[in-house]
Amino acid sequence: MKRQRTSWNNWLLISGVILLAIIPLLAIRDSEFSGADGQAEAVIGEIQPEYEAWFEPLLTPPGGETESLLFALQAGIGAGTIGYVIGLYRGKHERNSTFK
Amino acid sequence: MKLKQLISLGLITATSVTVTILAAPPAQAMHIMEGFLPVTWAIFWWILFLPFFWLGLRSLNQITKDYPELKLLLALAGAFTFVLSALKIPSVTGSSSHPTGTGLGAVLFSPLIMTVLGSFVLLFQALLLAHGGLTTLGANAFSMAVVGPIVAYGLYGLVLQVSGRQTVALFLAAAVANLITYVVTSLQLALAFPAPEGGILSSFIKFAGIFAITQIPLAISEGLLTVLVWNWLVTYSQEQLQVLQQIKPKSL
Numbered sequence: 001m002k003r004q005r006t007s008w009n010n011w012l013l014i015s016g017v018i019l020l021a022i023i024p025l026l027a028i029r030d031s032e033f034s035g036a037d038g039q040a041e042a043v044i045g046e047i048q049p050e051y052e053a054w055f056e057p058l059l060t061p062p063g064g065e066t067e068s069l070l071f072a073l074q075a076g077i078g079a080g081t082i083g084y085v086i087g088l089y090r091g092k093h094e095r096n097s098t099f100k
Numbered sequence: 101m102k103l104k105q106l107i108s109l110g111l112i113t114a115t116s117v118t119v120t121i122l123a124a125p126p127a128q129a130m131h132i133m134e135g136f137l138p139v140t141w142a143i144f145w146w147i148l149f150l151p152f153f154w155l156g157l158r159s160l161n162q163i164t165k166d167y168p169e170l171k172l173l174l175a176l177a178g179a180f181t182f183v184l185s186a187l188k189i190p191s192v193t194g195s196s197s198h199p200t201g202t203g204l205g206a207v208l209f210s211p212l213i214m215t216v217l218g219s220f221v222l223l224f225q226a227l228l229l230a231h232g233g234l235t236t237l238g239a240n241a242f243s244m245a246v247v248g249p250i251v252a253y254g255l256y257g258l259v260l261q262v263s264g265r266q267t268v269a270l271f272l273a274a275a276v277a278n279l280i281t282y283v284v285t286s287l288q289l290a291l292a293f294p295a296p297e298g299g300i301l302s303s304f305i306k307f308a309g310i311f312a313i314t315q316i317p318l319a320i321s322e323g324l325l326t327v328l329v330w331n332w333l334v335t336y337s338q339e340q341l342q343v344l345q346q347i348k349p350k351s352l
Contacts, residue, residue, distance in 0.1 A: 043310065078179040
């Protein structure tokens with residue numbers, strides 16, 4: 001019974017996250033949703049127009065496609081690890097409870 | 101039984117990987133970019149950050165030596181930050197940013213452990229993705245991997261004591277840690293770039309208007325996701341959580 005309630009709660013949590021991501025997309029139509037740091041860069045340009053970055057990134061992804069690949073890879077590795085650990089714990093948990 | 105378990109494990113892993121890869125929105129950078137802090141400020145934040153990192157390394161070393169069974173949980177805490185900082189989520193301000201994922205590990209282990217794990221995530225992004233930077237790593241790590249986790253840890257304890265409700269405490273801890281990270285980022289930028297009129301305060305309001313407001317819905321998302329993973333842990337790995345309860349005062 002308690003287990004059922006938790007799983008219901010978990011679905012609510014996931015729906016909350018999805019909603020929070022979708023609402024801005026629907027509410028603000030004419031935006032590209034560019035990164036917040038790009039906007040901060042523009043503000044720096046406003047405050048101190050003469051400032052120039054004094055160091056360049058050693059490695060810049062050659063384009064948007066490669067960049068999104070790397071980000072997807074990052075998310076994929078992380079999510080895979082989380083899934084693996086939780087799955088392992090779950091397997092252990094279920095084995096223990098069947099023996100009991 | 102063994103085979104069935106392996107299959108289910110594989111399925112869970114494969115599904116989560118697929119879901120995140122398919123869901124990955126177009127990339128944009130975040131945090132303070134490479135070269136965008138004047139040299140003296142870059143050095144200042146590096147110096148402030150390094151002692152925490154060193155203490156964190158020591159604490160991490162201690163835990164893995166004394167409690168090797170907690171390594172999986174450490175991997176989980178690190179992976180959580182890794183995933184969350186890759187998720188560029190659109191926000192109400194019309195720009196996008198990402199969660200930080202440092203609250204979970206800070207509450208589970210200690211803020212110092214998250215300093216190390218968070219810094220590695222930032223290093224990965226600075227080196228491979230040109231996201232953040234090496235010169236600004238000290239500043240970015242200080243906001244995301246030092247201040248964020250400490251706030252999460254403190255707030256969790258406080259709310260837990262006042263309300264007695266673990267999930268509420270965890271939600272608030274994770275959400276506020278996320279938000280405060282970007283408040284600190286705004287402050288760091290304001291200190292380095294005070295406005296000709298109005299000075300640091302006026303700059304701070306400008307930067308916070310970009311970072312912190314964008315971050316509000318994402319902070320809520322992060323709180324929800326943290327509670328989700330926490331629920332799984334509470335359901336399936338009571339044993340590990342109990343070990344953590346015992347060592348917490350020592351690892352801080």
